[in-house]
Amino acid sequence: MLSDHAVSILIFAGIDVIMALSFFLPASAGQLSAGQGGFMALGAYTSAYLSVHHQAPFPLALAAGALVGGLVGLGVGFPALRLHGLYLVLVTFGFGEMVRVLFLNAPAFGGPAGFAGIPPSTTIWYVLGLLAVLLYFFARVSRSRMGRAFSALRDDETAAEAMGVNSTYVKLAAFATGGAIAGLGGGLYAHYTLFIDPEAFGVGRSLFVMLYAVFGGLASFWGAVAGATILSILPELLRWVKDWREILYGLLVLIMMLVRPQGLLDAALVARLSSHGARAAARS
Amino acid sequence: MLNGLDLAVEAGGIHAIIGPNGAGKTTFFNLVTGALAPDAGRIRFAGTDVSHLPPYRRTALGICRTFQNIRLFGSMTALENVLLGLHSRTRGGLLTPLLGVPFRRPPGESAARARATEVLELVGLAGKAGQSAVELPYGEQRRLEIARALASSPRLLLLDEPSAGMNLQETLELEALVGEVNRRGVTILLIEHKMSLVMKLSQVVTVLNFGQKIAEGPPAEIQCDARVVEAYLGSE
Numbered sequence: 001m002l003s004d005h006a007v008s009i010l011i012f013a014g015i016d017v018i019m020a021l022s023f024f025l026p027a028s029a030g031q032l033s034a035g036q037g038g039f040m041a042l043g044a045y046t047s048a049y050l051s052v053h054h055q056a057p058f059p060l061a062l063a064a065g066a067l068v069g070g071l072v073g074l075g076v077g078f079p080a081l082r083l084h085g086l087y088l089v090l091v092t093f094g095f096g097e098m099v100r101v102l103f104l105n106a107p108a109f110g111g112p113a114g115f116a117g118i119p120p121s122t123t124i125w126y127v128l129g130l131l132a133v134l135l136y137f138f139a140r141v142s143r144s145r146m147g148r149a150f151s152a153l154r155d156d157e158t159a160a161e162a163m164g165v166n167s168t169y170v171k172l173a174a175f176a177t178g179g180a181i182a183g184l185g186g187g188l189y190a191h192y193t194l195f196i197d198p199e200a201f202g203v204g205r206s207l208f209v210m211l212y213a214v215f216g217g218l219a220s221f222w223g224a225v226a227g228a229t230i231l232s233i234l235p236e237l238l239r240w241v242k243d244w245r246e247i248l249y250g251l252l253v254l255i256m257m258l259v260r261p262q263g264l265l266d267a268a269l270v271a272r273l274s275s276h277g278a279r280a281a282a283r284s
Numbered sequence: 285m286l287n288g289l290d291l292a293v294e295a296g297g298i299h300a301i302i303g304p305n306g307a308g309k310t311t312f313f314n315l316v317t318g319a320l321a322p323d324a325g326r327i328r329f330a331g332t333d334v335s336h337l338p339p340y341r342r343t344a345l346g347i348c349r350t351f352q353n354i355r356l357f358g359s360m361t362a363l364e365n366v367l368l369g370l371h372s373r374t375r376g377g378l379l380t381p382l383l384g385v386p387f388r389r390p391p392g393e394s395a396a397r398a399r400a401t402e403v404l405e406l407v408g409l410a411g412k413a414g415q416s417a418v419e420l421p422y423g424e425q426r427r428l429e430i431a432r433a434l435a436s437s438p439r440l441l442l443l444d445e446p447s448a449g450m451n452l453q454e455t456l457e458l459e460a461l462v463g464e465v466n467r468r469g470v471t472i473l474l475i476e477h478k479m480s481l482v483m484k485l486s487q488v489v490t491v492l493n494f495g496q497k498i499a500e501g502p503p504a505e506i507q508c509d510a511r512v513v514e515a516y517l518g519s520e
Contacts, residue, residue, distance in 0.1 A: 140381035144390045145367075145374050147381075152357050152368045159355040162317055164343035164372030164436055173378055219359070267359065271416075 007124050013232040014127035015189050019205075020212035020228035021134055022182035024221050026174040027213060028147075030154035031080050033175070034089045035096030036182045037205035039069040041198065042099060043183025044190035045109050048118045051191065058121035058191065062130075065187035066180045073179020077172040096206045103198040114197030115190075122192035130184065138221040150174060182209075215253060217263025220270040227264060285495040286311055293440070295330075298462070298472040300482045300503070303492035304515060309475045310352055312492070313442050316473070317349045318342045329440065344372045346439035350429040350446060352475070356417040362428050363413040366400040369435030400435060407431040407461060423454035427461065434465065441465065442473045447481055459484060483507070491515065 002010070023036050043065030050056035050064055079091050103109050110116070141147040149170050152160035161167050190196045208231075216227020234252065238245045260266060265273075286308045293299045301309050314320040316327060318339035327335045334342050348369075357365050374396055381390035389397075404410045407427040412420060417428055426446055433441055443462065447455045455478065462485055466472050476482050482489060482503060489506040491499040493515040499506055506512055 136386070137382060140390055141378060144381040144393065145371065145376040145396070146378045148360070148364055148368050149371060151359050151364075152371075155357040155359050156355050158319060159351065159357065160368070161339040162319065162343065162349055162351075163369050163432060164340050164348075165368070166338070166340045168338075177378060 009233060009236055011122065011124055011127050011188075011192055013229055014124075014131050015185050015192070016209075016212060016228040016232040017131060017225050018127075018134060018185040018188070019182060019209045020216065020224035021138065021221060022178045022185060023209045023213045024218065024224040025138075025150075025181060026171075026178040027218055028154060028221070029150040029170055029174040030157070031077075031171055031174050031178075032085070032089050032210075033076075033092040033178060034203075034206050034210060035076065035092035035094075035099075036178070036209045037201040037203065038092075038096035038099035039073060039179040039182030040186035040189065040205065040209075041103060041196075041201035042072055042179075043069045043186030044196050044201065045103060045115065045186075046183070047187035048115055048190040048196060049109065051119050051121070052115075052117055058119075058126075061121075061191075062184060062187040065190075066184040069183020069186065070176045070180030073182075074172055074176040076179065077175030080171050080175060081168055093203065093206070096201075096203060100198045100202050103201075110197070112197065114195055116195045118190050118194045118196070120191065120194055122188045127188055130188070134181065135221075135225070142221060146170075146173070211253070214263060215256060217260075217265040217267075217270070219262065219267040220265055220274075222270070223263050223265040230264070286315070286492075287495045289325075289492075289495070289497055291490055291497065291500075293471060293473055294488070295439075295471050296466075296469065297488065298466050298474060298486045300474045300476055300486035300489045301492060302476065302479075302482060302489060302506075303498075306494075307492040308495040309492055310444060311495075313349060313444055313473070313475065316342075316440075316442060317347055340372065343436050343438075346437070347442070348433040348436045348438035348440075349442035350426070350433050350444055352444040352448065354422075354425050354429055356425055356428060356432070358416075358418045360417055361414050362409055362417050362420065362431075363397070363400055363404065365417045365428060365432045366403050366435045367396055369403075369432035370396050370400060372436050403431045403435050406434065406464070408457070423450050423457075426450065426454075426458070430461065430465075434470075438470060440471045440473065442475075444475045445477060446474070447476060447478050455481065479507075 019036060019040060023033060026033050046068045047061035047065035050061040076095050080088055083091055104112050149165045152165055153167055153170050157167060212228035212231050213224040215231055217223030234249060235245060238248055241248050303309055315322055318337060322335055326333055329345060329347060357368060374392055376392055384391045404413055407430055409424060409428055420428060447458050450458060459481055462472060474486060486503055489503050490497055491506060491512050498515055499509045499512050
């Protein structure tokens with residue numbers, strides 16, 4: 001059996017993977033979001049509020065958190081229809097900050113003092129189970145009509161539109177789904193830490209989520225999985241350097257990005273692995 | 285810039301647009317496919333006013349194009365590029381792939397792949413299905429762009445300088461392909477600089493210069509038209 005400490009590391013790593021996937025989904029359609037922490041906050045506060053004040057069953061609370069994240073994601077998607085690249089990053093960053101300040105000034109949610117007394121409903125099985133569902137979803141979508149429309153939009157928006165892709169629909173769907181996944185991550189997080197405050201979901205959170213996905217590589221959702229897993233477990237492996245831990249962490253990320261600027265799983269590696277997988281599938 | 289252009293394309297034929305650089309040929313294509321919106325005037329397609337429809341609606345109606353500067357999807361294989369061309373002819377949202385039997389292809393995917401493979405065969409790229417689109421030789425990239433557009437089952441196909449950068453052999457193959465596509469009932473609008481191709485393929489040629497139509501007619505007549513010789517050849 002795993003120790004409590006190991007289980008805790010795994011749960012946080014699992015939530016980090018879910019958050020990295022929430023960034024990857026819109027990113028796979030070319031929509032970079034620096035506000036995933038904001039969606040996570042919405043999911044965390046929504047589900048926590050329902051659990052504490054309405055004794056909602058955990059699955060319902062989680063679903064509500066994901067729903068709110070998704071609906072707000074839909075709203076954030078609208079500016080994305082006109083903005084590209086860096087400008088979109090800045091707008092989503094602004095959104096994340098707005099959510100943080102909103103909860104900071106909402107007495108019903110505890111304001112700066114935070115929101116406590118959340119029931120300990122998140123178990124390792126919830127995290128792994130939901131993660132499995134998400135991985136199945138990503139694996140299926142990446143080889144489907146919509147998955148290709150996402151990639152096409154990222155590669156060349158003009159060509160994608162000329163070939164019949166409704167870019168408005170794809171962008172809104174990407175942001176909404178990314179927001180829903182982040183909301184789900186927030187719900188799991190709140191019911192594990194049992195206490196949440198707005199600072200947990202600030203710009204630092206959003207940037208780490210982005211780092212996980214970019215570190216792992218944006219060529220495939222497996223990059224987000226690998227990046228988040230490694231970077232979220234790495235601090236545990238670096239405990240022995242004590243005070244130097246964060247410096248070493250930063251240094252390792254820096255070196256990795258210098259050596260593999262396209263991320264751990266870059267396009268070439270993904271192609272090699274997937275053709276290997278396809279051959280294996282053809283044999284069986 | 286186009287100014288007061290009145291141009292009708294007869295269904296079923298091959299209609300060429302020629303003119304010196306900057307005459308407005310690609311602008312015309314952008315207006316027809318919806319990449320640009322007209323400041324004034326109308327664009328009608330098979331009885332429907334499409335002037336202000338977004339590009340994807342026009343693709344659904346049966347208008348599709350290739351690009352002068354090749355715009356294939358760089359992260360995708362040749363087959364995936366053609367599959368994307370099927371977007372307007374297939375259905376399925378984000379959650380559709382969750383339906384269907386696990387470890388089998390998502391619903392509709394097998395039929396789409398079969399259709400895309402057919403189109404790749406038509407342009408002679410069946411053997412390159414799994415290769416990265418942008419790593420194909422230049423001439424094959426041009427043909428792949430045509431395949432991607434054909435996958436959308438267009439009634440009107442706009443080819444923007446399809447022979448640019450092609451050698452003689454590739455140009456001959458292209459000529460045969462365009463002829464075959466046209467025989468299958470696809471109306472073709474062709475921007476082309478290689479006059480030999482224009483002469484052999486098209487029934488009607490429209491000459492643009494400075495955003496205006498300066499001549500129109502069968503290729504043999506156009507070739508001798510004094511205004512065309514002055515505008516087109518004079519500028520080279």
